[in-house]
Amino acid sequence: NAGVTQTPKFRVLKTGQSMTLLCAQDMNHEYMYWYRQDPGMGLRLIHYSVGEGTTAKGEVPDGYNVSRLKKQNFLLGLESAAPSQTSVYFCASSNPQGYSNQPQHFGDGTRLSIL
Amino acid sequence: AQSVTQLDSQVPVFEEAPMELRCNYSSSVPPYLFWYVQYPNQGLQLLLKYTSAATLVKGINGFEAEFKKSETSFHLTKPSAHMSDAAEYFCVVSETYSSASKIIFGSGTRLSIRP
Numbered sequence: 001n002a003g004v005t006q007t008p009k010f011r012v013l014k015t016g017q018s019m020t021l022l023c024a025q026d027m028n029h030e031y032m033y034w035y036r037q038d039p040g041m042g043l044r045l046i047h048y049s050v051g052e053g054t055t056a057k058g059e060v061p062d063g064y065n066v067s068r069l070k071k072q073n074f075l076l077g078l079e080s081a082a083p084s085q086t087s088v089y090f091c092a093s094s095n096p097q098g099y100s101n102q103p104q105h106f107g108d109g110t111r112l113s114i115l
Numbered sequence: 116a117q118s119v120t121q122l123d124s125q126v127p128v129f130e131e132a133p134m135e136l137r138c139n140y141s142s143s144v145p146p147y148l149f150w151y152v153q154y155p156n157q158g159l160q161l162l163l164k165y166t167s168a169a170t171l172v173k174g175i176n177g178f179e180a181e182f183k184k185s186e187t188s189f190h191l192t193k194p195s196a197h198m199s200d201a202a203e204y205f206c207v208v209s210e211t212y213s214s215a216s217k218i219i220f221g222s223g224t225r226l227s228i229r230p
Binding site: 090 | 149157158205218221
């Protein structure tokens with residue numbers, strides 16, 4: 001009954017370091033998403049994927065890269081971390097329903113601090 | 116273009132009193148509308164969704180929301196608030212016939228419950 005699992009849950013990085021956040025879902029969902037959550041701004045879409053091997057940019061993609069080599073996994077990479085990337089990152093997944101793709105299932109988040 | 120506005124960033128309510136969290140949307144096509152709840156240090160969970168089947172939508176834990184096209188609103192209500200309802204609530208809009216990227220989150224409303 002795992003749903004969407006994010007690892008790690010917490011991480012502190014120094015400016016310029018790189019890291020990868022992993023998202024895994026066990027619901028066989030086609031769509032996967034990465035969001036960042038900042039105070040007073042709701043969730044903003046970083047990148048998303050509509051299927052294995054495909055990715056696309058969201059609202060705030062700069063400074064991030066993603067890969068979806070397997071249907072169940074969606075990786076978010078920070079090549080050179082900056083303090084502005086301090087945030088809480090959420091992964092979500094969903095399946096197309098008719099002409100929409102809701103509802104989304106969310107992981108518990110990764111709290112990332114860049115010093 | 117679609118958008119969603121949550122009119123209140125914080126809403127205090129007395130325990131067992133009725134509550135309402137306001138949400139207004141803008142969409143050029145019939146929208147799908149959702150309310151999610153986020154408890155501290157957790158991901159978002161779906162409360163309810165509107166997909167044009169009925170204008171009054173019932174969700175989990177006694178929550179309801181009414182789709183009012185003339186007012187472009189989708190306010191979340193509960194007749195009697197409980198301490199366990201203290202959380203942040205997000206209104207979300209997704210247009211029909213849209214891609215996975217066309218999901219817009221409101222900025223959130225933090226509900227606090229006073230004894």
